[in-house]
Amino acid sequence: MLARGETIAQLMERLAPKHFAVEGDKIGLQVGSLRKEIKRVLVTLDVNPGVVKEAVDLGAELIVAHHPIIYRPLAHLQTDTPAGALAAELIRRDIAVYVSHTNLDTAEGGLNDWMAEALGLEGRDVLEEVHxxxxxxxxxxxxxxxxxxxxxxxxxxxxxxxxxxxxxxxxxxxxxxxxxxxxxxxxxxxxxxxxxxxxxxxxxxxxxxxxxxxxxxxxxxxxxxxxxxxxxxxxxxxxxFGLGRVGKLQAAMPLDDFAELVKDRLGMPFVRVVGEGARQVRKVAVLGGSGRSYIKRAMFMGADVLVTGDIDFHSAQDAEAGGLAIVDPGHYAEKIMRPKTAQWLRERLAEKGYATEVFASEVHTDPFRLK
Structure with a gap:
């Protein structure tokens, strides 16, 4: 017995309820239809042409993504533009795209908890309350x-x-x-x-x-x-419920050692570090994605270090002046959601007796590379 698309969406909303999303976030079904049986699901961080090809090769009828494929308003859907061509290919292949974004960030047992668990944080609290x-x-x-x-x-x-x-x-x-x-x-x-x-x-x-x-x-x-x-x-x-988590390491360690731990546990090729390498850190704030807006909040929560992506020059200076260390593994550290979401969905479908298969995307979608 195969699960219908509506059933898979309901399961995702059980993991990441829609009302947990930040106001104005683009979540839910964005392309295609859920009114069909689903043989295979592909879980991905982003949807790009490589991911769509991967879905086609797998025979997946549904993509569950973290980042919205339609985030900024579209004034038109011209198929000779990248966005239009991507949407047209998905529609032509009858592949639906369902998005769990900040609701998955906020959810208990969701992305920020997965990142905190990977770093071994104990006694976790919410960094910024959303709901x-x-x-x-x-x-x-x-x-x-x-x-x-x-x-x-x-x-x-x-x-x-x-x-x-x-x-x-x-x-x-x-x-x-x-x-x-x-x-x-x-x-x-x-x-x-x-x-x-x-x-x-x-x-x-x-x-x-x-x-x-x-x-x-x-x-x-x-x-x-x-x-x-x-x-x-x-x-x-x-x-x-909210964005980010704050917890403690089992024992304090030098910032540079902690940076190596972040790089290893989140599977990133490099991290950027703000702060003296020898300083001891124990209380850690972590926020998947772009966290420069939460520097003051991390300070208020008493964190020694903030782990987040997309930190700009002046935000780094502000953190340094305020005594907050930063380890920036990049936005792509959110890729941890691919195997975690796939495993969660796979288990829930099996509990209900569905034969629908779930795969974690293996396509590298980080636009940055080191030279």
Missing amino acids: TDKLYKLAVFVPRAHAESVRDAMFRAGGGWIGNYSHCSFNVDGVGTFMPREGSDPYIGENGMLATAEETRIEIIVPESARKAVVQAMLKAHPYEEVAYDLYGVDLKGRS
Whole structure:
């Protein structure tokens, strides 16, 4: 059984929910259609002619990319321009392109966590908050005999977390009344007769990111034809999600040694370094992509060094003046998302019994080279 494109997009949105994206970011389906069965998926950092050829050679019907293929507004789609020719080739080959960009950066277990894990950072915090999960209270009335199974279904779907405590709920027993009307198929009672049922009111906290899944799980586990439940927002702050991570190395080390570690762990041919090579660093901020806008934030978080790409001359001077070291492995260090995303997607598809294959791109798309 092959997964349809819509199913793969849903799985990607489970890893990187769309509402985690920075406002205005270009994410989601950008070229083609997801309304088809997908035999092979190609995961890539960028989409260029080499990647499209790779997809054609693999027989992939879907490309999952990190960087948007359409980022700046297109005034036209002329096939004698690079952008137009690339889009035309994708359409001609019936290859769809789906993008997870800053939502994958922000997601827990996404790109910035992968980079932090590669560098061995412990006790990680978010560098710059982008999204705070809104919290909801879900209250549902369940026959007492089914209370445990409905609670468990909601817990498995992500409900019932308060801080580091899971399986949190409040339960009150009472008596419910109802009268099944014509056309109903009641689990308890008879049509046209007032009925009573011993029920449990179950209350749990549900984060916005799991709201849909928890409600669906509750409805599926509930025995009633029509389920009585309330779902309303509460004025409490949920978990924070954001760009970048801040954590600590197991032990302090000289900056130059740390730079070598970054180069090795992220698989880059070189890094640029700001700061004295002998200075000791332990608290590390890491942000995939272009991070010059987060230098002050890294300082505020008390980082000794910031690992990020695309640092310009004057930003480097500002960091140096502020006492923040920088290791710049380049924007292409984000290539770590190719095998990581492919593996995650491969595992989720296998869990659901799909035979769709997932490949990590092997095409080098870094435009820079050393001379």
